[in-house]
Amino acid sequence: MNTTVETGASHSPALERPQPVMAATATHRTSPVSVFVALLKREFWEHRGGLWTGQLWTTGILLAMTLLSVLIGEAFRVRLGGGVDIGGVTEFVASQLSESDMAEYRRGLSIGLWAIGLINQIVLYFVVLFYCINTLYDERKDRSILFWKSLPATDTQTVLSKLVTAVLVAPVLAMVAIAILHVGFLLIIALYAVIQGVNPLPFLWQPGVYADVWLRMLATIPVHMIWAIPGIAWLLLASSWAKRAPFVWAVLVPILAGVFVGMLDALVRLGVPSTWFWENVVTRIFTSPGTMLLKPWNWQSAVNPFADSVSWSHLQTTLTAPATWIGLVIGLGLLAAAIWLRRYRDDS
Amino acid sequence: MTAIIEARGLSKSYGKTRALDRVDFTIPPGRIVGLIGPNGAGKTTALKAVLGLTPYQGELKVLGLDPHRQRQQLMQEVCFIADTAILPRWIKVSELIEFTERVHPRFSRTRCEELLRHTKIDPKMKVKAMSKGMVVQMHLALVMAIDARLLVLDEPTLGLDILHRKSFYENLLNDYFDQDKTIVVTTHQVEEIEHILSDVLFIRDARIVLDAPMDSLPSRFTEVLVNADQREAALALRPLHERSLFGKSAMLFDGVSREQLTRFGEVRTPGLADLFVAMMKEGHA
Numbered sequence: 001m002n003t004t005v006e007t008g009a010s011h012s013p014a015l016e017r018p019q020p021v022m023a024a025t026a027t028h029r030t031s032p033v034s035v036f037v038a039l040l041k042r043e044f045w046e047h048r049g050g051l052w053t054g055q056l057w058t059t060g061i062l063l064a065m066t067l068l069s070v071l072i073g074e075a076f077r078v079r080l081g082g083g084v085d086i087g088g089v090t091e092f093v094a095s096q097l098s099e100s101d102m103a104e105y106r107r108g109l110s111i112g113l114w115a116i117g118l119i120n121q122i123v124l125y126f127v128v129l130f131y132c133i134n135t136l137y138d139e140r141k142d143r144s145i146l147f148w149k150s151l152p153a154t155d156t157q158t159v160l161s162k163l164v165t166a167v168l169v170a171p172v173l174a175m176v177a178i179a180i181l182h183v184g185f186l187l188i189i190a191l192y193a194v195i196q197g198v199n200p201l202p203f204l205w206q207p208g209v210y211a212d213v214w215l216r217m218l219a220t221i222p223v224h225m226i227w228a229i230p231g232i233a234w235l236l237l238a239s240s241w242a243k244r245a246p247f248v249w250a251v252l253v254p255i256l257a258g259v260f261v262g263m264l265d266a267l268v269r270l271g272v273p274s275t276w277f278w279e280n281v282v283t284r285i286f287t288s289p290g291t292m293l294l295k296p297w298n299w300q301s302a303v304n305p306f307a308d309s310v311s312w313s314h315l316q317t318t319l320t321a322p323a324t325w326i327g328l329v330i331g332l333g334l335l336a337a338a339i340w341l342r343r344y345r346d347d348s
Numbered sequence: 349m350t351a352i353i354e355a356r357g358l359s360k361s362y363g364k365t366r367a368l369d370r371v372d373f374t375i376p377p378g379r380i381v382g383l384i385g386p387n388g389a390g391k392t393t394a395l396k397a398v399l400g401l402t403p404y405q406g407e408l409k410v411l412g413l414d415p416h417r418q419r420q421q422l423m424q425e426v427c428f429i430a431d432t433a434i435l436p437r438w439i440k441v442s443e444l445i446e447f448t449e450r451v452h453p454r455f456s457r458t459r460c461e462e463l464l465r466h467t468k469i470d471p472k473m474k475v476k477a478m479s480k481g482m483v484v485q486m487h488l489a490l491v492m493a494i495d496a497r498l499l500v501l502d503e504p505t506l507g508l509d510i511l512h513r514k515s516f517y518e519n520l521l522n523d524y525f526d527q528d529k530t531i532v533v534t535t536h537q538v539e540e541i542e543h544i545l546s547d548v549l550f551i552r553d554a555r556i557v558l559d560a561p562m563d564s565l566p567s568r569f570t571e572v573l574v575n576a577d578q579r580e581a582a583l584a585l586r587p588l589h590e591r592s593l594f595g596k597s598a599m600l601f602d603g604v605s606r607e608q609l610t611r612f613g614e615v616r617t618p619g620l621a622d623l624f625v626a627m628m629k630e631g632h633a
Contacts, residue, residue, distance in 0.1 A: 027495070030453045038450035045443050046436070144436035147487075149401065151451045152423040343419075346402040 035153050039161035040169060043135075050127035051170050055177035058120050063184040070192050106209050113213045116185055117178035118293065124174040125290030128166050132235035132289065135162050136342060137246040145342075155343040159236065163335065166232050167225040171291055175217050182210075220292045220310045227324050230331030231288025233338065240338040251286075258282045280323060292318075350412060352377050352498055352530045353398055357406035360393050367393035369554040370406065375547070377497070378527045382541055383534045384620075385551035386628055391534045394551065395502050398532070399428055411497060424453060427491045428500040431507075435487055437476040441469055448490055460493035463523070481512040488516060492524045499524075501533040505540075513537065517544055542620040550627050557627050570609050571600050571618040578612045585609075589626030600626045 044051060136159070139145040148158065186204055193200035238250035258278050265274035292310050308314065318324055353375040360368040367390045375381050385391050396402040400415035400422055408415060413422050435444070441464070448455045464471075467485045475483060484504065491499060505513040521544055525531060535541055548565075550558035560568070574582045574597050583590075585608070587599035600618055601609060609615050618626070 027453050028449075030451060035451050038447050041450075042443075042447055045440070046438050139436075142437065143430075143434045146401075146428075146430045146434040147436065150399075150423065150428045150430075151448060152420050152453075153451050154420050344403065346396065 030152075032157065036157055036161060039153060039157055040165060043161055043165040044169065047127075047131060047165070050131065051165075052173050052177075054123055054127060055120055055174050056180075058123050059177045059181040059184070062116065062119060062181055063188065066185055066188050070188060074192070074195070105203070106206060109203075109206060109209050110213055113182055113185075113209070114293070117181060117217075120174050120178050120181065121291055121293050124170060128170050128232075128289035129235070129286075131170070132162075132166050132232055133239050133246050133250045136236060136239035136338065137242055156339050159240075159335065159339045159342060162236060163229070163232060166236075166289070167228055168221065171221045171224070174291075175221070178217065179214060182213075216310050216312070216315075219312075219315055223315045223318055224292045226328055227284075227292075227318055228288035230327040230334065231285040233331040233334035234285050235288070237334045237338040237341070240341040254282045254285050280327075284327065350377075351375060351409075352379075352411060353532070354409045355394075355397075355406065356408075358394070358397060358408055359405040360390075360397060360402065366554045368397070368404070371551075371554070371556050373549060373556055373559055375530060375532065377530050379546045380525065380531045380533070380544055381547045381549060382538075382545040382620075383532055383549045383551060384538060384624060385534075389551045390554045391551055392502055395428075395430075395500055395532070395534065399426065399500060425496050426498045426500065427494050427496040428502070429484075429487050429491060429504045430502040431504065433483070435475045435483055437474070439475050440471070441473050441475075441486065442471040444475075444486070444490065445471070448494075452494055454495040455490075456493050456495070460489050463489040463492055463519075480507055481509070484508060484512065484516060488519060492519070497529060499529065499531045501531065501535075503535055504533065505535065505537065513540055517541060520544075538621045538624055539619065545620075548620065550624065552628055558623075565620075565623070566617045569600060569602055569618050569623055570604065570606055571598055571616050571622060572609045572612050573598055573614040573616075574612045582609075582612045589629055 139148065190200040190204050193203070234254070235250050238253070239246045242249045258274065258281070261270070261277045262274040264270060292314075351374045353373070355371055355373050358368050358371040359366070371390075371394065383391050383394065393402065397404040397408055398410050398415060400410075400417075400419035403416060410422060411425055415422050439447075445457060445460055448460075449457050464486070467482065467489070469478070469482055469486055469489075475486070478486065488504075505516050508516070517540070520531070533541060533545075542562075545562050547561050548558065549556055569588075572582065573593065576596065579597055582597075582599055585601060585604050587601050589600045591598050596613070599612075600622065606615055
């Protein structure tokens with residue numbers, strides 16, 4: 001029997017003997033960091049469309065619209081027989097501009113830069129909202145969770161990678177797209193000025209404005225992250241919990257809770273009024289996706305609503321408010337619950 | 349050698365239904381074990397317990413580890429394929445390979461790419477663009493490139509045509525299985541895996557009803573084609589199962605010697621499928 005096997009497959013004994021050596025060389029080191037990076041990449045691969053391509057499309061469309069409006073404006077001007085001498089006027093104005101006028105211009109530029117990025121921020125909001133609500137639900141629905149669980153990545157690592165994607169990766173990518181938008185916008189304006197024979201440099205060379213806008217845009221990300229973790233964690237928990245319709249769980253539960261608290265408040269006059277609940281729980285959840293710019297109450301009585309909602313003093317207030325940190329602790333609890341559900345619930 | 353899987357009094361209930369009822373079994377290394385039973389008998393529950401995917405009562409050790417508590421550690425040495433549809437549909441082959449390489453210390457990219465070279469699968473392809481057969485080939489290539497000690501297959505060839513089913517098991521046997529590896533497989537296509545199994549576990553109504561090495565089956569089980577006039581005498585020897593065949597009755601005996609049975613009629617060794625049917629119907633008839 002042995003001999004026939006050996007003649008039949010003469011290569012097999014040779015293959016068998018070095019096997020342990022091969023096995024030893026086949027193993028390579030993985031660390032929690034490399035696993036986490038792989039998990040983040042995984043999220044990016046799956047949601048590339050929303051996280052990155054969608055942002056680039058938004059930027060591209062906004063730039064195309066800017067260019068189009070410039071061209072249309074130019075066409076009208078030419079049809080008027082060039083009677084409106086914008087170039088000359090601008091040059092005249094530029095030479096006459098006082099320091100206070102320039103300050104006014106810088107303020108306008110800053111508002112413009114914040115405003116033009118708003119569409120990207122809104123896209124970011126919806127992408128992150130739906131990402132959080134669906135991510136832990138979809139992997140159970142399509143049963144791919146069984147594949148992910150067949151690999152040595154823990155549930156904690158996996159859920160955290162989804163959190164980091166929502167509060168860090170997505171906003172950073174959106175900011176990059178907004179920065180590209182800013183640069184493109186300024187280039188179009190500069191091009192227009194040059195066509196008009198105006199030197200755009202004094203208007204474009206505003207490093208102070210750019211540094212301020214971009215630095216604050218970057219700074220909002222970690223500050224908002226700390227503030228948003230409880231809201232995002234709630235959405236992830238709903239996604240991990242729901243047997244179907246995770247959206248209904250994520251959205252309806254806080255709203256119904258708010259209505260209930262409101263009714264209770266009307267009946268027995270709670271120590272804490274129901275408005276507190278709406279402001280600190282419901283609104284906090286639904287303004288967690290995206291960035292700080294999308295918080296309407298920050299806009300009240302603001303001169304530059306965008307910039308003021310992310311002013312340094314506002315960032316500082318957010319960081320020093322006890323509610324921020326109490327929320328964070330609750331958020332970590334919700335996150336632990338989401339991890340626990342992914343780890344131990346068996347409903348496949 | 350220590351056992352790969354050791355279960356003592358393994359139980360699991362879903363509400364009032366018992367999926368596993370104080371089950372004991374031991375699987376030594378280097379075996380290919382078929383876990384066979386009708387739908388709802390507890391096969392998948394047993395596998396889930398082994399993989400640490402579900403809580404259970406009783407004692408269970410897989411590679412010496414507690415699968416529920418030490419899941420991550422276990423997953424470095426255990427691979428599993430649960431039917432054909434669990435690879436994420438959006439992912440690209442190259443991404444799948446990169447991810448597995450970063451996450452799994454025992455995964456060999458070279459080996460995986462070498463295995464894929466024999467298929468029509470292209471690195472740029474997405475899973476959703478693949479046929480069912482290709483998805484299984486892909487998953488098998490991933491798993492075969494991982495140097496694991498235990499491979500668990502739950503209905504791995506469900507929905508595949510016969511050509512893909514055959515080549516699935518051929519690849520597994522020729523390019524993967526060796527003395528240090530253990531494979532546990534559940535399937536409905538009993539006939540197709542019969543020749544590759546070294547052991548068989550029959551599970552029925554949450555209990556193990558047969559736990560035997562394949563090579564012990566011929567000496568234990570005999571099927572006799574009993575002539576009508578001998579039927580009563582043969583029934584006295586208490587067959588496991590009786591079915592009618594060409595006007596005669598085919599009876600399956602457990603532990604009755606062949607010499608004793610030849611006088612009733614033609615004797616043969618039952619196939620695994622016959623045995624399965626007999627044992628699943630026993631007590632139900």
